[in-house]
Amino acid sequence: MSSYLRDTRLARRVRETIGPDLELVLDVLGARVKWDVPTAIQRFCDLEPFGLKWIEEPLPPHDYAAHVRLRQSVNIGIGTGEQEWTPEGYRRLIRAGGVDVVQMDPGRCLGISGCKQVVKLIEAENLQFSAHTWSSALNTAASVHLLASSTHGVCMDFKPHESPMQHELVENPWVQKGGFLSVPSAPGLGVTVREDAVAKYAYA
Numbered sequence: 001m002s003s004y005l006r007d008t009r010l011a012r013r014v015r016e017t018i019g020p021d022l023e024l025v026l027d028v029l030g031a032r033v034k035w036d037v038p039t040a041i042q043r044f045c046d047l048e049p050f051g052l053k054w055i056e057e058p059l060p061p062h063d064y065a066a067h068v069r070l071r072q073s074v075n076i077g078i079g080t081g082e083q084e085w086t087p088e089g090y091r092r093l094i095r096a097g098g099v100d101v102v103q104m105d106p107g108r109c110l111g112i113s114g115c116k117q118v119v120k121l122i123e124a125e126n127l128q129f130s131a132h133t134w135s136s137a138l139n140t141a142a143s144v145h146l147l148a149s150s151t152h153g154v155c156m157d158f159k160p161h162e163s164p165m166q167h168e169l170v171e172n173p174w175v176q177k178g179g180f181l182s183v184p185s186a187p188g189l190g191v192t193v194r195e196d197a198v199a200k201y202a203y204a
Helices: 003-018 037-050 064-071 087-096 111-124 137-148 195-201
Strands: 024-027 052-056 077-080 101-104 128-131 153-156
Touching: 003 024, 003 037, 037 052, 037 064, 052 101, 064 077, 064 087, 087 101, 087 111, 101 111, 111 128, 111 137, 128 137, 137 153
Parallel strands: 024 052, 052 077, 077 101, 101 128, 128 153
Antiparallel strands: none
16 A cells, blocks of 8 residues: 555544544654655645644655745645754744744753743744653653643643653653643642652663
């Protein structure tokens, strides 16, 4: 089966399963899957009937000009930014004009302070952002607070299966209910680190 048929069949089945009301995002992994602009335009058009909110990393992340050409040609939103590491990198990405949903990871972009600088840029350009927070309960905590701090935050990645860094690292592991995580009211990030877990997984 060609990748084209696989992608469209997958999108169709997921949409049929979740119904018309839930938002759906497709991740291409553009850092590894090498679509060119004509291919990306064709895929976006083919996937449009399935009501995708955005398509993540449809092109090599560093190619800002290609993202601009794609954005000018399609109706589905473009998500990218996971490969950026600094506020200045995000500034270049946003100013290039080829993104709709900026993807940030507080574990990469100088923590909450660095990401807040990027959020200001996103708000100024009336874009949206999502949090790439696949690594640990602490990263999840930082991402929850970032999303809660701005009306331009839309969603976050969340690792639902058992993982030591998600489920052992803190005393009160994150549990989603109905697809949502609650914003904690405790001081700081709102989670308590288990020092025994830190000692258990420490690597020298």
